[in-house]
Amino acid sequence: MAAGGADHSKARLGMLTLGPLLSFTGTAALAAGTAGDPPSELALPPAPRLPDTPPAAEASAPKPRNQRVSRITLQPIFDGNKLPLVTAELTLTELRGIEARSLETALGERLAAALRARLRSEAGTFLSIEQLRDMGIIAAYDPANLTITLSLAGEAIGTQSFTFDSEFNFGAAERVRPAGFALGVTGNLVGSRDLSAGAASQQLLYNFAGFANFGGRDGIYLSYGGTVNLAGIGRRLFERDRLIAFKDFEKSVLRVAAGDLAVGLPLIAGEADIVGVSLERRYDALQPLRNIRPTGRRQFVVERPSRIEIYANGALVQALEVNAGPVDLNQIPALSLSSNISIIIEDATGRREIDSFTLANDIELLAGGISEFSFSAGLMRKPTLGGGFAYSGTPIVSGQYARGINNIITAGGHFALMADYQNIGATFASLAPGGAVFAGASASHDQQSSETGYALSLAYRGDPLRLSELDSQLNFRIDHRSAGYRALSQVLAPEAIKIDMALDYRINLTSHLAISFGGTYLESHGAGETTRAAFAGAQIALGRVLASATARYARFGERTDKGVLATVTVPLGKSHFSTASYDSATGQARLEARRVRDISVPEFDYGMIAERGPMMDRLTGQARFANSRFNLDVELIATQPDARLGGRDQNVVNFRLQSGFAMADGVFGLGRNPGRGFVMVDKHPSLTGARVDVENSGVGRRAGQSNAFGPAVIGQLSPYRPDNIRISLLGGPAGYDIGAGEYISDPGALSGVRVKIGSDAYRSALVTFVMPDGTPVKLAEGIVRNLATGETSGVFTNSAGRAVLSQLAQGNYRVELMGGDMIFEFAVDKAAPAIIRMGTQTVEVTP
Incomplete structure (x- = not known):
């Protein structure tokens, strides 16, 4: 046996x-x-066969199965x-x-x-x-x-499809979602004092903005804010800002909101504040990674593995590796309103261009079948000189709608209806040669004044002449309003402007030289002055030195203004620059020297501005320091008016101190700007005394630290836009297992995302398993079971029987290899180091 x-x-x-x-x-x-x-x-x-023993007879050998x-x-x-x-x-x-x-x-x-x-x-x-x-x-x-x-x-x-603008690759990083309950507030203490005027000039304000989120990403959001007047005259002790509660439905791209709202209408129709409810669809707010603009699409077949490069205006915007077969490039991105797109393929036979075309796009254009809208109902806000949110009893219903008819044309309409005022209109946007054209019309009727009016708008953005291949752009607009037209506002005042026209064209002749020119025309109703202006200029880069000169001429009724504005910017080393300018029309000269702001905390920059003009001289000094907890700005301004004007000298000190607090699932932290969403990185008690550095965004900028002042709290970059979070442990136990170390923050509109680093199970053990006869346990897989909690983690051995047992806390464990056919039990002491070296251990073979 x-x-x-x-x-x-x-x-x-x-x-x-x-x-x-x-x-x-x-x-x-x-x-x-x-x-x-x-x-x-x-x-x-x-x-085994004994030496000199003949093999068994063929007849007695078992038949092969x-x-x-x-x-x-x-x-x-x-x-x-x-x-x-x-x-x-x-x-x-x-x-x-x-x-x-x-x-x-x-x-x-x-x-x-x-x-x-x-x-x-x-x-x-x-x-x-x-x-x-x-x-x-x-x-x-x-x-x-x-x-x-x-x-x-x-x-x-199959066809290899690549959709560029809507993709986000989470890779192997762990994805973390918002906390079930989060609260964030950013406050600014703003002070000012004229040292030459005494306490009478002193002002001290505290303004804040924040949010609360109930239920995480799919829950309810509340945004709020206000200003407290701590010292100074002319303001109430407290003035609140907008208070808005809203809920987002991501899949259907809908936001339902209630509170102090701004009516969403085209610019030509006007704007107003109400207290009420709204329903809107805005892709940029709820699905920012989805491209809803018409973009380029190309389909072709490659015969062998290839590298595909996509260039827009000579700049590489995408590069990808594909296998042989059909390729579908969808939503090819444009760098600007009008881009020259080239598709280059490189394979074993060489490098060649397979397609080139012009791609035009604009934020006002929607892809075919895509629609956006905003509808609201409520009471109009009262016009008040001192601010505040007081509302009248005047009800208003408003809305706007836009839809991509196809990938070329987008059309829409709007309305605003009150008992004694109505405004309706339509908008139109379309691709045009080298760019896009936009048109709008609006009509209003005011019963109190018995006036009816209209407004028309036409605009173009693009580069129709294609004088350069380096992303030039022409902007043109003309607006006309009749005397009886009244745009929506709190006061419904008659329109003063009759014609407003502007044009500017910037042409990048080379990568170092650009020219620009344009003009404006403004005509008012009644006896107002007519304004005409024109300008032309050039910008040149000489190495790292930038120089520009712009000549202008303007006529305001019977007055004229003409002159040249010249500017030179000179870098001073890697982190400093200076800019000098002179305006011959006003006689104003300006010199600025500044340190470039850091992109990682701590941030420190400073600057000096000297100004000299016909009416006064001014010297300004500025300094700023910021880390992940607070931001401090200090400014000193010395002003000396011309003695002939009879003014007095002024020496003013201004400062701004910004900081805030955050809470996520009951854990508090201090941060510089958590009031619009935040990521909180907390550490386990086993890491007491250690420092956790946090980096975010693709450039790897250090944004915060978890230290003696509590968890790291960094601001949310953008709603519904994932951000890469990387963790580094400094001063922790040698070999401490912090887990993934890289995370993807996946926030909602206003969220608190919490990441906890470390745990009781931070130890790892190095061991070599052998059989009872001393042979190594090769290439075996199994689990490590915590005998107290029942929690398990995976384990495997290499060809020499070596294994790493990870996520170990204080307690008793059993290693179960090959479904429990081989076991090994061990204990982890409270004083055990982060890396436990167990040497060679013999497994027990179960019967």
Whole structure:
């Protein structure tokens, strides 16, 4: 029996070599088959033969049996990368088939659409190598390494689609969502005092803005703010700002809001504040990563693996690697309103341009079928000189709607209705040669004045002449309003402007030289003055020195203004610059020297401005310091008026101190600007005394620290826009396991995202496992089980039997390899270091 037991242990050891590469559908399925079957002769080593003993007779040798087929899940290899798990039928030496649905899921969009549909229809069927080859899927099996390698014939390859503007690749980083309850407030203490005038000139204000979020990303948001007058005259003690509660429905791109709202109307129709409710769809607010503007699309086929580069106005905007087969480039980005797009392909045969075209776009244009709107109802805000939010009893209903008719034309309309005032109109936007054209019309009727009027607007943005390939742009607009037209406002005053026209054209002749020119025309109703103005200038870059000169002429009724504004900017080393300017029309001269602001905390910059003019001289000194907790700005201004004007000298000190507090799921922290959303990085008590540095955004800027002052609190960059957060531990225990170390903050509109670094289970153990006979436990997989909590983590051994046991806290553990066929128990003491070296340990082989 002893010998038999030893042989059985060796059989189990032979089975262990399959562990880390696959997942069994049953315990020891590959080696032992199903219950009740006799042991597979392939699973046992041949009996040893004594020296000089002749081999057994052929007649007495056992007849060969067919190898047993087992179903296993494993990750196939495609183009050097592991794919999701497939279910395969295997023997020890052959691949018999792959289940169709799991194969379709693993290959995904790499497959042609028709082939994907066929595999889905064959769900549950195991397709042989021959059947797969007929479909264009080549499968190769390596029994030595238990790997399946897949490749595709040309007819099986699906279209490789790339949508540039709407993608965000989370990669391997852990994704963290907002806390269930979060609160953030940013406050500014703003003070000013004229040292030459005494306390009478002193002012001290505290203004704040903040939010509360109930229910996380899918919950309710509340934004608020206000100003407290701590010292000074002419203001009330407290004035509140807008108070708005809203909820977002991301999938349907809808926001429902209530409170102090601004009526959303086109510029030509006017604007007003109300207290009421609104329903709106704004993609830039709720789905900023989705491109809703018409963009370029190109489809083609590549014959071999290639690199594709997309250039806009000569600048590389996208580069990607593709396999042979169809390629679909969707939503090709434009750098500006009008861009020259080139698509370059590089493969084994060389580099060549396959397409070039002009792509025009604008924020006012919507892709075909896309719509945006805003509807509101409420009471009009009273016009008050001192501010405040007091409301009349005048009800108002308003709305606007815009829809992309196709990828060229966007049309919409608006309305604002009150009992004694109405405003309706329409808007139109369309692609035009080299750019886009915009038109709007609005009509108003005011019953109190019995006046009816209209307003018309026409604009163009683009580069129709294409005088340069370096992103030049022409802007033109003309607005006309009749005398009876009244735009929506708190007072409904008659329109004073009759014609307002402007044009400017900037042409980048080279990368170092640009010219610009334009003019304006303004005419008023009644006896108002007519204004005409024109300008022309040039900008040149001489190395790092920038120089510009602009000549202008303006006529205001009977008065004229003409002169030249010259400016020179000179860098002073890597972090300083100076700018000097002179305006011959006003006789004003200005010199500024400044340190460039840092992009990582702590931030420090300062500057000096000297101004000299015909009416006064002024000298200004500025300094700023900021870290992740606060921001302090100090400014000193010395003004000396011309003695002939009879004024007095002034010496004014201004300062602004900004800081705020944040709370996420009951944890508080201090930050510079948490009032519009924040990310809080907290550390476990086991990291007391250590410092956690936090970096965010793609450039890797250090934004905050978790230290003795509490968790790191950094501002949310943008609503609904993921941000990369990277964590570094300084001064912690050697070998401390902080977990992922890189996270993707996935915020809502106004959110508090909390990340906690460290845990009780921060230790790792290094160990080499051997069998009772001293042979290493090779390539075995299993789990590490906490005997007190039942929590588990994965573990595997390499070819020498070495393993790393991670996420260990104080307590007792059991290592279970190969489904519990081999076990090893150990304990972690409270005083154990972060890295525990356990040496060589013998596993227990279970019967």
